[in-house]
Amino acid sequence: MSELKLLVVDDDRDFAEGLAELLELFGHWVDVAFTGEAGIDAANGCDYDAILMDISLPGLNGVESLQRIRQSRPDVPCFLMTGYSADEIARQGIEAGASEILTKPLDPESLEQRLATVGSDP
Amino acid sequence: MTVPATKRAPLLFAIAVVGAIGAVLVLALLRDLPSRVENGKRAHLAIQTLDEVRRPFLEIQDAVTVLMNEGDNESVRADFQRAVARGQGLIADYRAAAAYNPEVLRHVDRLAVAFEAWVEDEQAVFDLAERGGPGHAGALHALEAPASKGFSLTMSLLGDAEGPIHDDIDRGSEAVAELTVIGGALIAVLAGAAFLLLWSRNRTLRTMLAERKQAAEEIHRLNEDLEQRVEERTAALRNAQAELVRSERLATLGQLTGTVAHELRNPLGAIMNSLGVIRLKCQKAGVSLDMDKSLDRADRGIKRCDGIITELLDFARSKGLQPEPTALDAWLGELLDEQQLPEGITVVRDCGLDDTVVSIDRDEVRRAVINVIDNACQAITNADGDNGIAGCGVLTVATRGNGERIEIEIADTGPGIPEDVLPNIFEPLFSTKSFGVGLGLSIVRQVMEHHGGGLEIASKQGQGTQAVLWLPISRVQQSG
Numbered sequence: 001m002s003e004l005k006l007l008v009v010d011d012d013r014d015f016a017e018g019l020a021e022l023l024e025l026f027g028h029w030v031d032v033a034f035t036g037e038a039g040i041d042a043a044n045g046c047d048y049d050a051i052l053m054d055i056s057l058p059g060l061n062g063v064e065s066l067q068r069i070r071q072s073r074p075d076v077p078c079f080l081m082t083g084y085s086a087d088e089i090a091r092q093g094i095e096a097g098a099s100e101i102l103t104k105p106l107d108p109e110s111l112e113q114r115l116a117t118v119g120s121d122p
Numbered sequence: 123m124t125v126p127a128t129k130r131a132p133l134l135f136a137i138a139v140v141g142a143i144g145a146v147l148v149l150a151l152l153r154d155l156p157s158r159v160e161n162g163k164r165a166h167l168a169i170q171t172l173d174e175v176r177r178p179f180l181e182i183q184d185a186v187t188v189l190m191n192e193g194d195n196e197s198v199r200a201d202f203q204r205a206v207a208r209g210q211g212l213i214a215d216y217r218a219a220a221a222y223n224p225e226v227l228r229h230v231d232r233l234a235v236a237f238e239a240w241v242e243d244e245q246a247v248f249d250l251a252e253r254g255g256p257g258h259a260g261a262l263h264a265l266e267a268p269a270s271k272g273f274s275l276t277m278s279l280l281g282d283a284e285g286p287i288h289d290d291i292d293r294g295s296e297a298v299a300e301l302t303v304i305g306g307a308l309i310a311v312l313a314g315a316a317f318l319l320l321w322s323r324n325r326t327l328r329t330m331l332a333e334r335k336q337a338a339e340e341i342h343r344l345n346e347d348l349e350q351r352v353e354e355r356t357a358a359l360r361n362a363q364a365e366l367v368r369s370e371r372l373a374t375l376g377q378l379t380g381t382v383a384h385e386l387r388n389p390l391g392a393i394m395n396s397l398g399v400i401r402l403k404c405q406k407a408g409v410s411l412d413m414d415k416s417l418d419r420a421d422r423g424i425k426r427c428d429g430i431i432t433e434l435l436d437f438a439r440s441k442g443l444q445p446e447p448t449a450l451d452a453w454l455g456e457l458l459d460e461q462q463l464p465e466g467i468t469v470v471r472d473c474g475l476d477d478t479v480v481s482i483d484r485d486e487v488r489r490a491v492i493n494v495i496d497n498a499c500q501a502i503t504n505a506d507g508d509n510g511i512a513g514c515g516v517l518t519v520a521t522r523g524n525g526e527r528i529e530i531e532i533a534d535t536g537p538g539i540p541e542d543v544l545p546n547i548f549e550p551l552f553s554t555k556s557f558g559v560g561l562g563l564s565i566v567r568q569v570m571e572h573h574g575g576g577l578e579i580a581s582k583q584g585q586g587t588q589a590v591l592w593l594p595i596s597r598v599q600q601s602g
Contacts, residue, residue: 012388018395025402056384083384083391084435104391105424108398 004028004115005046009039009065010054010081019052019106026112036060036068043069043076050118051078052102055089063093070097077118081106139315146308155297155304161222162294165287168219168226172287175212176280179237181205183273186244190266194251202248206241213237220283223290229283236279240272383431394424436489436565443572445481447599451521454530457488458519461495464503466513472520479599480528482573487591490569490577493562494532494589495519501536501587515586526595527575533588539581547579566591573597 006028010016013034020030031046033039036057043051051069055062062080069078080093081102090101100114185202192198213234220226247265250258397420404413451473458469495517502515515535522529539547547563566589567577574594581587 012392014392015388015395018392018399022395022398022402025399025406081391083387084380104387105394105428106391108394108401 004049004118006030006115007033007039007042007046007048007051007053009033009036009042009051009057009062011035011057012054015054015104022108023115026108026115028115036062036065039065040068044072047073048076050099050115051076053078053080055080055082055084055093061089063089063096063098066093066096066098079114136319139312142311142315143308146304146311149304155301158293158297159301160294161290162292162297164219164222165226165290165294168216168222169284169287169291171212171216171219172280172283175209175216176277178205178209178212179273179276179280182209182241182244183270186247186266186270186273189248189251190262194248194254199248199252202244206245209237209241220287223286225286226283226290229279229286233276233279233283236272236276240269240276243269243272379431379434383435386427386431390424390427393420397421397424433562433565443483443486445483445573445597447479448482448484449477450480450482450528450530451475451478453484454491454519454521457491461492463495463517464499464513466515467499467502468514468516470516470518472518475521475523475528478523478528480593480597481599482593482597483569486569486572490566490591491530491532493566494591497562498532498534498536498587498589501534504536523595524592527592528595528598529593530591531588532591533586535586538583538585538587539579540583544579544581548577 006023008016008020008023008030009032010019011034016032016034020032023030031042031048033042036053036059039051039053039057040060042048051066053062053065057065060068062082066078066080069076074097077099078097079100079102080090080098081104082090083104084090093101099118102111102114182202182205185198185205188198189202213230217227217230217234220230243265247262247269250262250265397417400413401417454473455471458471463469498517502517503513517535518531518533520529520531520533522531548567563577563579570577570591570593574597575592578590578592579587580590
């Protein structure tokens with residue numbers, strides 16, 4: 001598995017940091033942002049291989065943030081995460097260009113499998 | 123303007139009766155019946171008078187005979203004169219009585235002339251007898267011989283008139299008979315008309331009564347109909363109210379569970395991530411702390427919590443249907459392919475809908491189907507082996523058209539549902555499982571009902587369970 005440069009955006013620090021640590025153990029390089037705005041700044045400042053972003057964020061939510069990021073990074077794969085089941089916001093997320101909607105809690109192994117498909121894309 | 127049938131009938135009868143009477147009268151007049159009857163009456167009178175006239179003629183003849191045998195005397199002369207006077211008087215009466223018929227009148231006239239001539243001759247005989255004198259007896263006989271011829275002539279003429287008079291009497295009798303018949307007919311017609319009129323009135327009354335009865339029945343029926351509709355509306359209103367209360371409760375529950383789910387899933391996610399970290403760190407450090415079982419338990423706990431949250435969210439979710447045309451058999455096949463069923467379960471597919479396309483909300487029906495398949499798998503894997511090898515069994519998924527329905531049947535060879543449990547399986551929050559909130563079948567039924575269909579479960583202990591998820595035939599889309 002090749003090392004990926006990943007961005008995790010979630011306002012739940014325990015979740016975000018735990019996920020970042022897990023991904024690092026899988027061998028990736030991970031940045032963490034706790035708000036949508038911080039996530040947009042980070043995405044604009046670095047060329048990530050993939051972004052994992054919570055939908056329910058204070059201020060700009062995940063979908064809005066993704067729309068902003070798409071302006072400068074139209075191709076970066078972005079996984080939106082939600083505690084809800086697939087809902088209306090999730091549909092908007094897909095329309096905004098999300099690769100997939102992931103429901104929390106994330107199963108580490110299946111998450112790694114999904115990221116592997118990102119790594120294998122040209 | 124149209125006259126109602128019930129009022130038209132008496133009018134027609136009245137016209138018919140008047141017409142019949144008119145026709146009878148015209149017929150009677152044409153047949154000259156009244157005058158024939160009248161003539162008959164007069165002829166009757168005439169024949170009586172004729173009989174009476176005969177008597178003085180005979181008296182005259184008797185007087186003449188007495189005269190001839192006994193000779194002249196006061197008494198016989200007086201008898202003769204009285205008889206002549208009565209004869210004349212009766213002839214006058216006879217003439218009056220015969221005036222109705224010119225033919226008879228002519229007979230009377232001839233009779234009167236003959237009578238007068240006869241009487242004149244006999245008077246001469248009497249005059250001669252009164253005068254007496256020698257040789258008068260011979261002269262008297264000589265005179266009497268021609269005079270007696272007058273009697274014969276007079277009597278003969280009297281008889282001649284009898285024929286025409288009797289003819290008139292006969293015609294009169296016939297006329298009376300005809301009139302009787304006509305009268306009878308008239309009475310019959312009137313009686314018939316009266317009967318018809320009464321019958322018609324009776325019929326009208328009967329019709330009115332029938333109409334009134336029908337109207338009463340109609341009112342009764344309408345009342346019942348109204349009551350039924352009121353009951354139906356009341357029931358519908360009650361249902362709508364219950365549905366409203368339910369949907370409000372669900373909306374509240376939805377908001378609550380939505381928030382709770384999100385709030386719970388974040389820490390669950392954090393725990394899951396941390397467990398993953400611990401597991402990986404142990405692996406990387408190469409230390410074996412024999413923690414796998416503990417970590418697996420923790421994982422399962424998280425997944426169970428997540429399952430409960432999913433179930434609650436699904437049940438509380440109140441989104442509208444988003445139906446799409448779906449080739450049911452193909453779609454169901456793909457769905458089954460995706461499922462990772464426990465080992466020991468053999469899947470039998472018996473799809474018989476071919477390319478039938480139905481309009482369904484795929485996400486919703488998928489949820490329902492997976493839910494039932496999960497139940498079936500659990501039933502098989504949790505079985506204690508009474509009904510075969512423990513944890514092994516057959517899951518049959520079949521589709522078919524059944525009358526007005528499209529059915530998906532999911533059958534298992536598990537232990538079946540106990541009889542006392544069967545009535546409760548659709549109740550929300552009812553569960554026999556040691557985990558879960560008991561919303562599964564409620565959700566499945568809700569999904570199918572949203573599609574206009576339903577869920578039916580048949581089960582016998584020891585013989586497995588058959589769940590039929592059905593859609594109304596109206597959901598089938600015509601291809602092309």
